[in-house]
């Protein structure tokens with residue numbers, strides 16, 4: 624399977640899994656049971672093992688292909704001002720995506736550390752839940768657009 628095809632399939636898988644987070648977040652509003660605590664660990668692990676590698680792969684595919692298409696790299700593009708506009712839009716969109724990836728990475732790291740602190744009794748559960756909600760919102764918005 625090509626990498627772009629694989630990334631597209633992963634979008635579907637990630638969106639499907641995020642739909643389950645809706646229920647998890649509702650469940651967590653009324654406190655945390657043993658089952659939900661296990662789920663939290665699993666979801667944190669999933670973000671680390673599936674979502675973060677996905678966004679990394681996306682960057683390693685999309686960014687190189689974009690730089691191949693810069694005006695410096697293509698005489699044809701340099702001649703076509705229309706394409707310049709399209710290219711600028713593409714670059715702007717990609718930079719936005721890159722920023723969104725950074726936000727996801729940062730928030731995933733906060734979630735991971737909030738979870739670890741809570742497990743050692745050093746943070747309140749509301750911090751973990753708030754962090755999970757932020758990860759959810761970021762992932763939901765980002766993968767909803769992709």
Ligand SMILES: [Fe+2]
Pocket residue numbers: 630634677678681769
């Ligand atoms: Fe993606």
Ligand SMILES: [Fe+2]
Pocket residue numbers: 678681720724765769
């Ligand atoms: Fe992405």
